[in-house]
Amino acid sequence: MATYIHNHPHKHQPEVHPHATDQTPVAFLDRMLGRSGWYQHVRPLAIGIVHGLAGSAAVALLVLATIQNPRWAIAYLLIFGVGTIAGMMVITMSLASAIKVVGARSRSISRRLAIASGLVSLAFGCLVVYQIGFVNGLFTGNPVWTPK
Numbered sequence: 001m002a003t004y005i006h007n008h009p010h011k012h013q014p015e016v017h018p019h020a021t022d023q024t025p026v027a028f029l030d031r032m033l034g035r036s037g038w039y040q041h042v043r044p045l046a047i048g049i050v051h052g053l054a055g056s057a058a059v060a061l062l063v064l065a066t067i068q069n070p071r072w073a074i075a076y077l078l079i080f081g082v083g084t085i086a087g088m089m090v091i092t093m094s095l096a097s098a099i100k101v102v103g104a105r106s107r108s109i110s111r112r113l114a115i116a117s118g119l120v121s122l123a124f125g126c127l128v129v130y131q132i133g134f135v136n137g138l139f140t141g142n143p144v145w146t147p148k
Contacts, residue, residue, distance in 0.1 A: 048092060049085050056084045 033039040103110030133139040
C-alpha cells in the first residue's frame, strides 16, 4: 500500500479532481476494518495521540534541551508522552460522556454543549497564544522565557 499524497494541478472546477475520495489509505482502512469494534475505538485514540503529542512538542523540546543525560532525556520524553496522552484522554472522555448523556435526552442541548466546549477550547487556545506570543514576547524580537 503506497502512501497518499494529495498533489495535483490547481483547478477551479470542483468536479475536476484527479482521484476519488474513496481511494485514500484512510478510506481503504475504513473499508477493511470499519466493521470491527476495536477499530472504531483505536482510530480516534491514535489520532488523539498524534495530535496531543504534536501540540505539546514545543514544551517537551524546551525542557529536553536542558537535560544533559540521554537516559534522563528519554525517560522524560516517555513520562511526558504518557502524561500528555492520559490528560488528553481524560479531558476528551469527560466532555464526550457529558455530551452523550445530555444528548440522549435532548439533541439541541447536546449540540449547544458541543459548540460551547469548542468555543471554550478555542478561547483557551487564544489565551495561551496571547500569553506566550505577546506577553512573553515570542512574536517580538526579544522573547522572554526562563525555566523554573
